[in-house]
Amino acid sequence: MNGLDIGWWGVPIAIIGGAIRVSTPFIFVSLGECLTERSGRINLGLEGTLVFGAMAGYAVAFHTGSPWAGVAAAALAGMLFGLLHGWLCSLPKVNDIAVGIALMLFGTGIAFFFGKPYIQPVAPDLPAIPLGWWTDIPQLEAALRVNVLFVIGAILAFAMAWMFKATRVGLIVRVVGDSTDAARAMGLDPNWVRLWSTAAGGALAGIGGAYLSLYYPGSWNEGISSGQGLMAVALVIFARWNPINCLWAALLFGGAGALGPALQSVGVSEGYYLFFAAPYVLTLGLLVATSSPTQAISGAPGELSITK
Amino acid sequence: MSALDQPDSAPIGVETVGMTMKFGAFVALDNVSIQVRPGTFHALLGENGAGKSTLVKCMMGFYHPTSGQLIVGDREVSIDDPRAAHAHGLGMVYQHFTLVPSLTGAENLVINRPDVPAVIDWADERGALADFMATMPFAVPLDVPVSRLSAGEKQKLELLKQLYLGRKFLILDEPTSVLTPAEADELLGMVRQMTVQAGLTVLMITHKFREVTAYADEVSVLRRGRYVGGGKVSDLSHADMAALMIGEKTLSQKAARSGVPGDAVLSLRGVQAVDRSGLKQISLDSLDVRAGEIVGVAGVSGNGQTELMELLAGQRPYQAGAIAVKGQPYDASRTQARAANVRYLPEEPLHNACAPRMSVAQNMAFRDFDEDGQGKPRFWLDTGAMRAKARDLVAAYNVKTTSIDSPIAALSGGNVQRAVLARELTGQVDLLVISNPCFGLDFSAVAEIRARIMAARNSGTAVLLISEDLDEILELSDRVLVMSEGRIAFETPIGAADIGEIGQHMAGHA
Numbered sequence: 001m002n003g004l005d006i007g008w009w010g011v012p013i014a015i016i017g018g019a020i021r022v023s024t025p026f027i028f029v030s031l032g033e034c035l036t037e038r039s040g041r042i043n044l045g046l047e048g049t050l051v052f053g054a055m056a057g058y059a060v061a062f063h064t065g066s067p068w069a070g071v072a073a074a075a076l077a078g079m080l081f082g083l084l085h086g087w088l089c090s091l092p093k094v095n096d097i098a099v100g101i102a103l104m105l106f107g108t109g110i111a112f113f114f115g116k117p118y119i120q121p122v123a124p125d126l127p128a129i130p131l132g133w134w135t136d137i138p139q140l141e142a143a144l145r146v147n148v149l150f151v152i153g154a155i156l157a158f159a160m161a162w163m164f165k166a167t168r169v170g171l172i173v174r175v176v177g178d179s180t181d182a183a184r185a186m187g188l189d190p191n192w193v194r195l196w197s198t199a200a201g202g203a204l205a206g207i208g209g210a211y212l213s214l215y216y217p218g219s220w221n222e223g224i225s226s227g228q229g230l231m232a233v234a235l236v237i238f239a240r241w242n243p244i245n246c247l248w249a250a251l252l253f254g255g256a257g258a259l260g261p262a263l264q265s266v267g268v269s270e271g272y273y274l275f276f277a278a279p280y281v282l283t284l285g286l287l288v289a290t291s292s293p294t295q296a297i298s299g300a301p302g303e304l305s306i307t308k
Numbered sequence: 309m310s311a312l313d314q315p316d317s318a319p320i321g322v323e324t325v326g327m328t329m330k331f332g333a334f335v336a337l338d339n340v341s342i343q344v345r346p347g348t349f350h351a352l353l354g355e356n357g358a359g360k361s362t363l364v365k366c367m368m369g370f371y372h373p374t375s376g377q378l379i380v381g382d383r384e385v386s387i388d389d390p391r392a393a394h395a396h397g398l399g400m401v402y403q404h405f406t407l408v409p410s411l412t413g414a415e416n417l418v419i420n421r422p423d424v425p426a427v428i429d430w431a432d433e434r435g436a437l438a439d440f441m442a443t444m445p446f447a448v449p450l451d452v453p454v455s456r457l458s459a460g461e462k463q464k465l466e467l468l469k470q471l472y473l474g475r476k477f478l479i480l481d482e483p484t485s486v487l488t489p490a491e492a493d494e495l496l497g498m499v500r501q502m503t504v505q506a507g508l509t510v511l512m513i514t515h516k517f518r519e520v521t522a523y524a525d526e527v528s529v530l531r532r533g534r535y536v537g538g539g540k541v542s543d544l545s546h547a548d549m550a551a552l553m554i555g556e557k558t559l560s561q562k563a564a565r566s567g568v569p570g571d572a573v574l575s576l577r578g579v580q581a582v583d584r585s586g587l588k589q590i591s592l593d594s595l596d597v598r599a600g601e602i603v604g605v606a607g608v609s610g611n612g613q614t615e616l617m618e619l620l621a622g623q624r625p626y627q628a629g630a631i632a633v634k635g636q637p638y639d640a641s642r643t644q645a646r647a648a649n650v651r652y653l654p655e656e657p658l659h660n661a662c663a664p665r666m667s668v669a670q671n672m673a674f675r676d677f678d679e680d681g682q683g684k685p686r687f688w689l690d691t692g693a694m695r696a697k698a699r700d701l702v703a704a705y706n707v708k709t710t711s712i713d714s715p716i717a718a719l720s721g722g723n724v725q726r727a728v729l730a731r732e733l734t735g736q737v738d739l740l741v742i743s744n745p746c747f748g749l750d751f752s753a754v755a756e757i758r759a760r761i762m763a764a765r766n767s768g769t770a771v772l773l774i775s776e777d778l779d780e781i782l783e784l785s786d787r788v789l790v791m792s793e794g795r796i797a798f799e800t801p802i803g804a805a806d807i808g809e810i811g812q813h814m815a816g817h818a
Contacts, residue, residue, distance in 0.1 A: 166428050171411070171419045178410045185406055186420060187391070302409055 010139055011262045017143025018258020019251045020150055021216050025050065025208035026250035027153035029232035030239065031160060032204030034246050036082075037236055038164065039197035040177035040190070040303030041089060044100030046205040047229025048107020049081040053209025055115040058220040061210075062123035070123065071149070071210045078206020079199045081107060086195035096305060104229070118220045126215040149211050153247070156204075160243035173197055177301035190303075205229065234283050238290065240299040256282045319347035319507035320381050320397055320476050322367065327376035329362050336362040337373070340535045342528040344477075349503045349510045351524035351541070353517075353553055355778075359533040360513045364479045368400050369393045380477075399475030401466045403482050405454075413450035413457070413465050417472050440472055445505075446498050459587060460491030467499070471508075480512040484519065496523045515553070515608055517546050517815040531555050550811035554778070566766045569786070570599035573739045573770035574620075579629035583615050583794060590615045590794040592629070597739065602761070602771040604785030605796075606778055608814050612794035613774045614655075617743045620772070621652055633739060648739065651675075651732040655744040658724045664717035668709050669698035671716045672731045705730035706756070722753030729760055740764055743774040758784060778810070792816050 029046050036043045053074035061070030085103055089096045129151070132144030163170035176183045176193040183190045208228065213220045235253060239245035260275035322344045329337040337359045344350040354360045366373045369387040377384050380396045387393045393400075407416050418424060418433055441447060448465045449457070457465065463483055470478055480499070484492035500523045502508045514520060520527055521541055528538035529552040537552045576595040583590050590612045597603045607613050618624035619631065622640025631638050633648040640650075654660035662671050670677075673694040680686040698712045707726045709719055716724060725745065732740065742761065746754040761784060765771050775781050781788055788805055790798040790813040798813035800806070 166430055168419075168424045168426050168428065171415055171424070171428070174411060174415075175408045175419055178408045182406050182408045299410070 008266060010266050011259075013137075013139050013143050014262030014265060015255045015258050017139075018262065019255035020143070020146055021254065022257045023250040023254030024147060024150045024153055024211045024216075025228045026232055026235060026253055027150070027157065027247055028208030028211065029205045029229055030235040030246040030250055031153070031156055031243055032078075032201035032208070033232050033236045034201075034239070034241055034243050035160065035173070035204070036194075036198045036201035037304055038177045038241055038301055039173045039194045040180065040301050041086070041096050041194045041198060042100065042233070042304060043082070043085050043103075043198055043201060044097055044230070044233060045081065045085055045103030045107060046100075046202070046232060047225065047227065048104040048109075048111075049078045049202050049205040050107075050209040050212070050229040051225050052081065052107040052111040053078045053206030054213040054224050055111040055118065055209075055220055056206070057210030058123050058213035059115070059118050061214055062118060062121050065124060067124050067126045067214050070214055071126070071207055074206040074210035075203040076206070078209070079203040081206070082199035082202020083195065085202065086191075086198035089198070090191040090195060108225075112222050115220055115222070119222075122219070123214065125218055126211070128215070147211070147215050149207065149215065157243045157247035164243070174301075177303055180303055205232075208232075231279070231283065234287060237300075238283065238286050241301060242299065253279050253283065319503075319509050321346035321348075321509060322398070322477055322511070323379040324363065324367065325377040325379065327363065327366055327378075328374045329359075329366055329371060330374045336533050337366070337376075338533045339376070340530065340533070342535060342538070344509060344511050345526070346509055347503055347507055348525040349500055349512070349523055351520040351527040352511060352513045352530065353515060353520060353527055353549060354530035355515065355553060358530040358553075360530055361481065362533075363530065364400065364481065364511065364513060367393070368398060368479065394473070394475070397474065397476040398479070399470035399473065399477070400479040400481065401463070401470060401483055405462050405466065407454045407462060407465060407469070409455035410453050412453055413448055413468075416454060416465070417450070417469055420469060420473060441468075443506075444468065444471065445501050446494075458491075460495065463491075463495055464498075467495070471502075476507070477509045478511070480510060482513055482515075484514075484516070492519070493522075499523070515815055517549055517812065520549065521546070529553055546812050546815075547808050550808045550815065553815075554807055554811040564766075565762070565786075567600045567768065569601040570768065572596040572598050573634055574741075574772060575632050576619075577630050577632075579619060579626050579631060581615060581619055581624055581626040583612060588612075588794050590619070592616070592619075592796060595789070595796060597770040597772045599738070599770045600765060600768045601786040602765050602773055602784050604781035604788045605772065605774040605791055606781045606788060606810060606814060607776070607791035608816075609776050611791045611816075613743070613776070613791055615794070616791070617654060617741065617774055620741050621654065646675075649736045650739045650741070651737050653725075653729060653732055653740065653742040653745055655747060657728040658717060658721070661728050662716050662724065665715045667713045668702065668707070668716050668719070668727060669695050669712040672698045672701055672712075672727060675731055675734070701730040701734065702727070705760075722757075725753065725757060729757060733760065733764055737764060737769045740769050740771045741774075742771065744776060745773075746775075746777065746780060778807075778814075782807075790814055 029050055033043060033046055056077040057070035057074035060073035061067045081103060085099055088094055088099045126147055126149060128145045128147045130141070130144070131146050132141035135141050164174060172188060172193060175186065176188060176190045180190045212224050217224070231253065235246060235249045239249045256279040259278045260273065263275055323342070325341050327337055327340045328335070340359070340363060352360050352363070362371065365371045367378060367387070369389045369392050372388070378387060379385070380398070385396055387396070411419065414434065414437055417437065418428060437450060446464055448461050448468060454462060454465065483495065496519060499510055503510055512524065524541050526539065527541050527544065527549065529536050529549065531553065536555070574597040576592050579592045581590045605613060605616065615624055619626055620640065633650060636648065638644055638648065652661065658664055677689060677694060678685055695712060702709060702712060705726045707730065708723050716727060719727065745757055745761065758780070761771060761773070773781065773784055782802070782805065785802050788800050788802060788810065789796050790810055792813060793816060798810065800810070
């Protein structure tokens, strides 16, 4: 261990650092899912979108030399996946959950197919802001190196909450998500609104994928996602479809995910791997604790197929 | 806000002239002319299917009348869609809610405006809403999601929405059907006040006489698509209105009856339950059905008949009271129904009494597929016997099906009804509970099914017939009960039945 030995203080610091580092893809995917679900549709294909975004972002960043071009490419690819999902679901008698699962498999499969040549090459990383410049403790400094995308994601969460509350677009998405009949009575086209909500949600998930391959862990391989795209769906339910809660939920989840490695680094060698399961146990526990057998989930969009 | 060319204070009147609406060969409206004078509270009375909804849908542009004119103010207008109606200041409050549940009242009001800005300045909007609310005679909490409002508050908010959007002529489609009586009185009192003070004109669809006499200025009555009368409410008695609404019904010829009623088979005592909406109480003090008689339960839909059926079928829990069949407590389990020979024919049998995709033969075996003729449970099905029995029943009840193996959902409504009746009437039947058995069936099927019910009665079955079709009740029943507001409001033997009196009790006037 080089530098200062800070002992057990390493654990909370690692959790904070992990919360910031690990949570970013969760923030983007859950915000995207939140937007899509608020419009009354569920997109389970975001896991595939995330993996494809990671591959597309990495490839474009490698070829252009610009990580931001990679992020843009990932967002575009994600949007195309979202449009595909939205278009398929606007056809009669199509179930959004089944389409989502199909697109999840399609996205990961096609990403592995096109991604083979990019496993070896090294693409440029996204820049980080060193918020820990004031400290001499290297662990703390490392934990406070905050990626720009994290900041954008955090701002986006508040922006989306504001959008749902105070803009015409936001209210329209909520109307469509809550009552197709009311939306039609107002002269809105629910399918059109859902198509673009799903597209925007897909773009956000693509950006989440670019973060994985371009910053943390920062390389492209087939095991890059550990189910972030699927966990984000649970996060949205746990966050009660509120974008700001999505941010907190993602941070909590990221922090729990850092528990295992943090314990390992301070020398807890026995059973630490159990802590790798912490985020999943935490999510399961929270979902059980906050659900009710007799009441519909509060805040759930009325048109969502899983809450109907 | 208002798209009217009239000055804001002037109330507008609406008149239909010779309005006719045909759906294929069916005439839903036949040359209906009604006049709603400016600033009045006008009631549109009629039984189910009398054409009230069709008339207002023609006014609102949902339907395009086959012929006839609509006059708004003093000009003839053509209304092609609801937007055009809105532009003329016409608005409608529907029976069901059209508010978005998760949005707050304020959000619901603002998003319905045609000119919502891209970014909503809530401080500004709240100010404008507060000014608007100050001019209204009632307040509704605008900052909580609509889903947390009571039914009465929602209905008030629907009304507020129409006024906020600048509508001057409001059509209310049975606005009190989802409200408690107290909420209904409050709402209608406010509407009445606004017609007097704020120059609003109101046309209210209803079939409750009490609401007409208490709140309306004038009334128009429709029957079978025709205008049959109306005028000032103060000139008409309830009996007059009931006579107009129900018409000169003569008791249709009774099917042959034989036998005398025996002992009570079904008895309900002091049963208390909550209705479907969870707001109102179903309260049945005493109901008996004796062997060899048909007891008809009449009533306007939504007054507790569905709940009565559910109580008897064990689908609805009750808080107090007792249900007994042949003196034994009865909770409608399969064992009890079998032991007491209780059979059911619920409304819409394809959905409530069949497995739509299973075959006709399988559906016909539902009562006894799991026992072996001697009342013992069986493990292996005897498909041969099931099919043989189904073939016999299909022939005996004249069920038209391509094969006993076709899914029952492929049959027409009348044939599903016959198939279910065949199943339910096989073997010893001591109590038969029926709900709207002839709804939507053609004439010959109706006659046949009624004859079967009568035959069951004559052979000693106790029959409880719940029906919204008064003709059916009068034709079949030995005793008539009227349900209103979740209670049995009236009872009469068929010999002494007076249609006017039954109609008044159905309309909620005791």
